[in-house]
Amino acid sequence: MPLSLRVPVAVSVLILAGCGGGSSAPSSTPTQPTPIAAPQLTLTCPTPLSLRTTTGQPVPLAYGQPQVSGGTAPVTVACTPPAGAPAPVGQTAVNCTATDARAQTATCSFAVAVAIAPTLSVERLLSLGDSFTAGTTSRAVEREIPGNNYVQKLEFLLLERYPDQRITVTNAGVPGQFVDQIEDRYPGALRQSNAQVMMLEGGANDLNADGARAITDVVTRLERMTRDAQGRGVAVILTTLTPQRPGSTKGTSPQAVRDLNVRIRDLCRRYNTGCADLYAAFGNEQSPLIGSDGLHPTLAGYDLIAETYFEVIRRMFERTAAPAS
Structure with missing residues (x-):
């Protein structure tokens, strides 16, 4: 009576995969996409401003927000001294810094002149x-x-x-x-x-x-x-x-x-x-x-x-x- 051999399918697959006269093909590594550089962060300040006081006392600084371009959102902008701070008679320098989500920074500055008006x-x-x-x-x-x-x-x-x-x-x-x-x-x-x-x-x-x-x-x-x-x-x-x-x-x-x-x-x-x-x-x-x-x-x-x-x-x-x- 002939002897029958039962091989589990999973095992036979392994045997078949491992058999054959040729050598196996080398495995390939997937290609990674090249990262896209974040656009450069820039900051543009307002033009120099002129304010007036009729009393000689400081006046509140009033200026528009600097314009941001590039960078990675969100971008925050902080200026020193801030809008609303008192500015005395004479020249006051306002320095502004923008910071984006990747910690890039950009700076700009502008002058505010306060004159005594007659x-x-x-x-x-x-x-x-x-x-x-x-x-x-x-x-x-x-x-x-x-x-x-x-x-x-x-x-x-x-x-x-x-x-x-x-x-x-x-x-x-x-x-x-x-x-x-x-x-x-x-x-x-x-x-x-x-x-x-x-x-x-x-x-x-x-x-x-x-x-x-x-x-x-x-x-x-x-x-x-x-x-x-x-x-x-x-x-x-x-x-x-x-x-x-x-x-x-x-x-x-x-x-x-x-x-x-x-x-x-x-x-x-x-x-x-x-x-x-x-x-x-x-x-x-x-x-x-x-x-x-x-x-x-x-x-x-x-x-x-x-x-x-x-x-x-x-x-x-x-x-x-x-x-x-």
Whole structure:
């Protein structure tokens, strides 16, 4: 009876695998992927900043977050001193560092300059007068300072230099009025504007109507309004008349203008007021800043009027705080 041999399948597999005439193939090692380098971390700081203080005291630092690029998220950014920290008058260096998930770092820095801004000791101004104050122009030319009259132009200049204050300039000019009419309006205009400073201009219509005979009455009324305003604690800036061009349609009293201006300058000295000497600023009776009617300024002339008042106001009222110790 033949002998049967039962070999377990698992064993026979091992036997078959181990048999054969050829040599076995060498095993292969799997290829590992090349690691991708993390993008380089960079940090870009804001441009240098300028801040203002009107008191000389430190101001809170205010700046935007530096811009991060590259690196591996998450990326943290820290700046010293931080936003909101007090910065004294002068230069402050802000240093920033970015750190990503792989501990890469990047740095940047920028400067913050804190300057003491000038201020005015007054904020409410009244311009009281006739057509020059109202803004009647003669032959418009290209304008430089925004505004249709010197009052608007002056307010623009003041707010540009003193942006930390709420400065208002009230226009109380009425074209065609004589000084007696301006005097009648004066108490109400002063009350409604609650002004701390009054810029007083008038007399051209009086001179064109009555010539040199009007000078004494104009001066008397200007003096009366000046004295009353000062008694109410209101500072006064008196104004000389601009030149009139001889032989023009409305420039009928050039000599009387010169004579009246002598008296107005005398009022400035006697009452220690500000003096906006527009006649001197315009130069002479042939000034190109006087329009074709020979009386009213061009828009460029109103620019000069605004600048003249602006310089007087700066000299009288500008204050600059001392740095905090």
